[in-house]
Amino acid sequence: MRVLVVEDEPYLAEAIRDGLRLEAIAADIANDGGTALDLVAAHPYDVVVLDRDVPVVHGDEVARRVVAEHPGVRIVMLTAAGELTDKVTGFELGADDYLTKPFAMRELVLRLRALARRPEATTPPVLEVGPVRLDPYRREVYRDGRYIALTRKQFAVAQVLMDARGGVVSAEDLLERAWDENADPFTNAVRITISTLRKRLGDPWLIHTVPGVGYRFGEQ
Incomplete structure (x- = not known):
């Protein structure tokens, strides 16, 4: 599995990336939405772990474009907001899952693996x-x-x-x-x-x- 972490807080982004790599999940970092879109266009990511509140291109727009242009890429939304309306908005944008900060790395890993288990029509789970x-x-x-x-x-x-x-x-x-x-x-x-x-x-x-x-x- 290859994951793109879109997070503008450098220390948090690096912590997530390093934690994923320890679980044999290849991970890259984008610190803003524009860079994220460029990387998704250039590399075959399986999942984008996306903070909604990122600069240059807002996370909501990143989600819209990833869903429209790269339908095989899954999205896990990250946000400090915990209101139901924020979660609803995230799912309406096309997110596959949602995590509220702070979260445990183990939970993120389990959610990523659960997403990987959801096959596309041509890809069997086993x-x-x-x-x-x-x-x-x-x-x-x-x-x-x-x-x-x-x-x-x-x-x-x-x-x-x-x-x-x-x-x-x-x-x-x-x-x-x-x-x-x-x-x-x-x-x-x-x-x-x-x-x-x-x-x-x-x-x-x-x-x-x-x-x-x-x-x-x-x-x-």
Whole structure:
């Protein structure tokens, strides 16, 4: 999962981002609504955690445009206001969920994972490719019924590859989906993670390298 945190209080934004990363959720920060819209247009975010009261472009307008232009992106509204009318307004704008400040990081994580569990029409909640079954909500992976323990990054990479349904995923796309905007495009993190993930999943290998293109998940 990749999340954009739209929050104009730098310390709070960084705390949310760091807390999400500890839960294997890739997260970026936008400190104003204009930057948020630019980032959503440039990167494949799954969820926008949006403070309504942000500068440049108000959070309400950000929500309207994200809903209109990027219908697959979920929105979690953040606000210091706790009145019912504020929540109603947020949902009317297209928000999928709502949190009032202050909130516990654990609650935000659970709400994000619950949103991820709500599938789009073409995306099943549980991914199954060949002998491997991946449950994004429970964060569990099985091969032929045997549980496989994965690190957070290995799990994220496996999810992106399996979601491609046999298609080839480039290293650049993996950086986009499983890391965040600060990932070094020249890093060997993708290659190393792919190598360790192959070993964890066992023989025969299910992750295949397509020379000069990327990686494909599935049986030969």
